[in-house]
Amino acid sequence: DPQSRQLPIVEPPFNRGRLLLTVTRVASAYSLGADDSGVQRSLDGKQFEVRLRFGCEGPAKGKHGWSVDPDGRTLRLRAVADLTLADTAVKAVSDESVEAAEGFWLQRPWLLQAGCPADEAGAQIPAKPKADSSDETPAREPEIPPPAAIARVGIAQFFTAQDARTGRRTNRPFEAVKQLEAGQIAGEEGFDLVLSGRLQARKDGRVINCAGSGNDRAPDCIVSADIDRVRIENPADKSVVAEWSS
Numbered sequence: 001d002p003q004s005r006q007l008p009i010v011e012p013p014f015n016r017g018r019l020l021l022t023v024t025r026v027a028s029a030y031s032l033g034a035d036d037s038g039v040q041r042s043l044d045g046k047q048f049e050v051r052l053r054f055g056c057e058g059p060a061k062g063k064h065g066w067s068v069d070p071d072g073r074t075l076r077l078r079a080v081a082d083l084t085l086a087d088t089a090v091k092a093v094s095d096e097s098v099e100a101a102e103g104f105w106l107q108r109p110w111l112l113q114a115g116c117p118a119d120e121a122g123a124q125i126p127a128k129p130k131a132d133s134s135d136e137t138p139a140r141e142p143e144i145p146p147p148a149a150i151a152r153v154g155i156a157q158f159f160t161a162q163d164a165r166t167g168r169r170t171n172r173p174f175e176a177v178k179q180l181e182a183g184q185i186a187g188e189e190g191f192d193l194v195l196s197g198r199l200q201a202r203k204d205g206r207v208i209n210c211a212g213s214g215n216d217r218a219p220d221c222i223v224s225a226d227i228d229r230v231r232i233e234n235p236a237d238k239s240v241v242a243e244w245s246s
Contacts, residue, residue: 013047013196017112023153023208023221030210030219043207046199048225050155051114052106053235054079055190064107066187068180075186077232077241079104079174079193083154089220093209094158102169103156103227104195114235116190151218155195157227158202167246174230176242189235197228 014022022043029036054064061067063080083103085091090101108117159168174193180186199207202224212219231243 011046013049014199015048016050016052016106016114019048019050019155019223020106020109020112020153023109023223026208027151027210027219027221030221037205040201040206040208043199044201044205047197048155048199049194049196050106051233052104052193052195053114053116053190054107054193055187056116059187064193066191068186073180073182075178075180075241077174077176077178077191079230079232081169081171081173083156083222089152089211090154090156090222092211093222095203097160097203098158099161099163100159100168100170101156102159103154103222103225104193105152105154109151109153114192151212152220153223154220155223155225155227157200158224174232174242174244176232178241191241192233192235194231194233195225195227195229196231197226200224200226 022039025039026036028034029039052064055066059065059067061078063082064078066075066077068075081102081104083090083101083105085094085098085101094101111117157167159165201207202209206224208221208223210219210221227246229243229245232241233239234241
């Protein structure tokens with residue numbers, strides 16, 4: 001009976017939040033020395049679409065930035081693949097067959113959604129208590145240990161000598177120029193760099209590899225992927241400002 005047939009359920013791509021929660025599970029297993037092979041197998045080949053917000057602080061010309069020309073009508077955007085094999089954490093999860101790695105570190109990986117952090121009210125710093133004049137020696141300030149470093153999470157494509165070089169950008173930034181309408185305001189909420197493609201297991205069968213040492217520091221983790229599309233969006237209306245495909 002055709003009416004009784006169920007349509008196949010289409011699984012949505014891994015978004016930023018779902019991917020980061022999965023990375024947290026893998027980082028936990030790595031730190032505990034637990035087997036996560038089942039999770040790794042389930043990730044291979046899954047579609048993803050991950051957003052990275054940049055430019056929240058306004059016009060800037062850093063690795064990810066935007067600016068408007070003095071004419072007020074020309075918007076310039078720039079994003080640079082800042083995850084490379086030169087990074088020690090990337091080297092730690094790469095075997096001798098890897099010739100290059102290109103990808104991005106996710107800024108503020110504790111945010112499950114791409115966005116600009118809300119402004120925080122200035123916290124009042126309590127005044128130090130005055131030492132009692134009757135004391136022969138002032139009380140020592142308690143030593144406060146530095147906070148543990150925040151782990152980094154990245155997503156990258158790994159290339160071997162056997163892979164075609166046509167898919168590599170080789171340090172070429174993603175740059176775009178867009179003409180604005182008269183009176184149009186740009187970048188009030190920054191811009192989204194959107195990466196999409198499929199998660200891809202490495203030679204060791206793992207999609208997410210972590211590296212790091214120390215009991216009180218989360219490891220750095222890198223997601224292996226075939227990134228076949230990159231675009232920059234205006235988060236206010238999801239309009240595409242520029243797009244690149246491999």
